[in-house]
Amino acid sequence: MKTIEADVVIVGGGIIGCASAYYLSQAGKQVALLEKGVIGGEASGRNLGGVRQQGRHPYELPLAMESIRLWQDLDRELDCDTEYRRWGNLYVAKSAEHLQWLMESAEEDKRLGLEVRILDRVELKELVPALSADFMGAKYCPTDGHANPINTTLGFARAARRAGAQLFPRCEARSIGVANGRVASVQTSDLKISAGKVVNAAGAWAGEVGRMVGLELPIGVLRNQVMVTEPLPAAVKPFVISAELDAGCRQAANGNVHVGGGETVDVGKHSASREVTMPVMRCAAQGVAMLVPRLRGARIIRSWGGFDALTPDGLPMIGAVDGVEGFILATGFSNHGFALGPAVGKLIEEMIVDGRVSPLVEQLTPGRFGQVGN
Amino acid sequence: MDDRELTVCRCEEVSKGEILEAIEQGAGSIGEVKRWTRAGMGLCQGKTCGSLVLQLLRSQSHGNSAEPEARSYRPPVRPVPLSAMAQGCDEND
Secondary structure, three states: OEEEEOOEEEEOOOHHHHHHHHHHHHOOOOEEEEOOOOOOOOHHHHOOOEEOOOOOOOOOHHHHHHHHHHHOOHHHHHOOOOOOEOOOEEEEEOOHHHHHHHHHHHHHHHHOOOOOEEEEHHHHHHHOOOOOOOOOEEEEEOOOEEOOHHHHHHHHHHHHHHOOOEEEOOOOOOEEEEEOOEEEEEEOOOEEEEOOEEEEOOHHHHHHHHHOOOOOOOOEEEEEEEEEEEEOOOOOOOEEEEOOOOEEEEEOOOOEEEEEEOOOEEOOOOOOOOOOOHHHHHHHHHHHHHHOHHHHHOEEEEEEEEEEEEOOOOOOEEEEOOOOEOEEEEEOOOOOOHHHHHHHHHHHHHHHHOOOOOHHHHHHOHHHHOOOOO | OOHHHOEEEOOOOEEHHHHHHHHHOOOOOHHHHHHHHOOOOOOOOOOOOHHHHHHHHHHOOOOOOOOOOOOOOOOOOOOEEHHHHHOOOOOOO
């Protein structure tokens, strides 16, 4: 068995793992990243691509705001076209009750320092003429937007490699060596990497990686579904979400419209079928057809399903755990982690390099679930 | 004409050269070539270019005997309007 040394082993080649690898390598750390499949092959390549602050839990919002600050310069930083478009995010309302609820949530957003505004029917029509006239208003966050999740994840991976990180795709972590309560190494079928820090960024597979050090992490597995249309002339610039219809869409840079929604199911395990199901697709299609009537004739060319780790409170777990020194969690993003990737990567770097836990993740530490495992 | 300029994926206009470059940089499956270059992401979903990409992967396998992973099939088989999806039937209908 080949043995190599590193400062940090990252388990998981999604946006969280790749962003952590990038910032850690930039800071001079020797990083080895293990990915059982391909880079960006799971949730990071299967989500809708929203880069959003509004609609987040107050504990998560400051982290999202920090991430949007990093997003603005990401193409230059990574030398990559992430297709990031700062074209806003809309939560639209069909009913007066829902608009009232959005107005209340706008007050909360503003109190936390996020710039949002309520649009009436006329302003909404002006902003997105293609939107159905059935919607009486919306909450709009102009600094939100969207990006291409695959390009972004690959961009972080390539930038990490250029900065010196070693990336091992198709290389599954099999066991983690622990000595005197500290992580010491990670083994694959033919490789042993000695390291004093291990980052569990394994998404829906984080539970298995936790068990390698004797932890029982409080995470389930959710499955989401996305459909994509053929490329269409530009029709919708912001990312549009309707909570009432349980549907949302974004038009990507090359014109494809990504359609999502429908019940997000806790499937318990990621070994459950990856196949898409008709009721979920139907719900998303009905919702988006109502949101943007001109998309009714748009042809769907593909659909897919993806898995992500789901925590009991729907918020990520970021930080160290009691009892296993050097083991750091960055998982449990519960289907809304893509936009947070850059900030989480940066904070994991700070945690490891400076030993500093940023106030931005103080409310998101694994410790909020009590002692995890052992 | 340099044969690297040949178009392999017509829907997304991806050339043979771009696909070979991805393979040289480590893309080892249809799925990776697709994610890296967009080949197979277009209207035909790789029905036209999939076998050509597979051939290129095989030709560049550098003695690696493992067969490159084939492309994955996802619904719909042919493009269907969003409105048809909105009326979609249940699996057991």
